[in-house]
Amino acid sequence: MSEVEPAPRVSRSLFLSDLHLGARGCRPDKILEFLHGHEAETIFLVGDIFDIWNSRPLWGEDHTRIVSLLLDRARAGVRIVYLPGNHDPVEHATDGEWTGLIEITDRMLHSTADGRRYLVIHGDCCDARPMQWHFMTRIGSWLDWGLRTAEARLRGFRRELDPDVRGPVEALIDLFNAAVRHGNRFEERLIALARASGADGVICGHFHKAALHDDHGLIYANCGDWLDSFTAIAEGHDGRLSLLGWAAGVAPAFDPADAPAPLGEAHRA
Numbered sequence: 001m002s003e004v005e006p007a008p009r010v011s012r013s014l015f016l017s018d019l020h021l022g023a024r025g026c027r028p029d030k031i032l033e034f035l036h037g038h039e040a041e042t043i044f045l046v047g048d049i050f051d052i053w054n055s056r057p058l059w060g061e062d063h064t065r066i067v068s069l070l071l072d073r074a075r076a077g078v079r080i081v082y083l084p085g086n087h088d089p090v091e092h093a094t095d096g097e098w099t100g101l102i103e104i105t106d107r108m109l110h111s112t113a114d115g116r117r118y119l120v121i122h123g124d125c126c127d128a129r130p131m132q133w134h135f136m137t138r139i140g141s142w143l144d145w146g147l148r149t150a151e152a153r154l155r156g157f158r159r160e161l162d163p164d165v166r167g168p169v170e171a172l173i174d175l176f177n178a179a180v181r182h183g184n185r186f187e188e189r190l191i192a193l194a195r196a197s198g199a200d201g202v203i204c205g206h207f208h209k210a211a212l213h214d215d216h217g218l219i220y221a222n223c224g225d226w227l228d229s230f231t232a233i234a235e236g237h238d239g240r241l242s243l244l245g246w247a248a249g250v251a252p253a254f255d256p257a258d259a260p261a262p263l264g265e266a267h268r269a
Contacts, residue, residue: 008039012113013235017046017122017205018225020087021063025227026051028062034232034246035069043070043078044110045102046205046223047085047122074101083107085122085206109199114239116200118219123190123206191216203233203241212243 020026074080080102098104107121186207194202201219210224210231221241224231230246 006037008037009234011038011040011234012237012239013042013044013110014038014040015044015046015120015203015221015223015233015235016226017085017223018048018208018227019045019066020048020051020225020227021066022059023051023227024058026058026063027226027230028060028066030230030246031066031226032062032069034230034244035066038232038234038244039073039078040234041079043073043080044120044203045070045080045082046120046203047083047124048087048205048225049082049085050089051087071098071101079103081105081108081120083120083122086124109197110203112235112239112241113237116219116239117198118221119190119194119197119199119202121190121193121202121204123186123204123222125193187211187220188216191218191220194218210243212241 019031021028070080082098082102082104083106084104107119110118110120112118190202190204194200195218199218201214201221203221203223205223205225207222208225208228209222210229211220211222212233213220219241221233221243223233224243226246232244232246234242234244236242
């Protein structure tokens with residue numbers, strides 16, 4: 001007797017960022033598995049969904065399936081909001097296939113079921129100023145492509161390596177990203193932006209570091225990415241946020257019961 005597929009987890013809202021479809025490190029297999037295991041009334045695509053600036057983007061059937069699945073859900077009545085990031089080519093944010101099916105905006109205020117409001121934004125606007133220059137984004141894409149190509153070739157020589165275990169070049173990428181983030185204070189800048197918007201917190205992507213906390217007085221939620229962390233933020237029907245891992249059956253990295261309570265008007269000043 002064949003095993004029955006588990007029912008998808010249904011959330012009020014689902015926030016995904018930094019899929020980087022077409023990039024060397026993208027894992028479309030994990031994205032598809034996650035999407036098949038999770039449904040929501042609203043799906044927010046919080047930037048850097050595409051990354052196809054390389055002269056030979058790695059666009060395969062799974063990448064096409066991801067786009068088709070999202071469009072099929074939009075046609076079925078799921079609200080999809082796309083907030084383009086610094087890696088998203090402009091033409092993909094205005095492509096005819098998306099027009100009329102999804103909402104496109106650079107930022108928005110989202111109200112949760114428990115009455116909290118979150119600023120939803122990709123987050124690159126809060127980079128240190130030199131990192132906001134467009135050519136720095138291009139350089140970052142090319143460097144990441146080269147390093148992950150080296151990792152792929154290394155794994156070709158060492159076939160015993162588990163594809164889900166971090167390799168030495170990927171560890172180097174982690175160190176580089178940590179160095180870029182060190183002292184950046186991007187969380188504080190995003191929280192200040194949320195506070196200025198009258199929000200209770202911010203939901204973002206961009207920094208490839210999944211997080212859910214209220215260390216700075218308001219709630220900071222980072223979706224993570226689909227190159228390394230394979231995480232997303234979900235809003236339950238009670239309004240609470242949780243940080244989810246990619247695989248079906250994997251416990252949330254942040255228990256929804258531990259999510260911060262509404263912070264109240266005093267924290268909006």
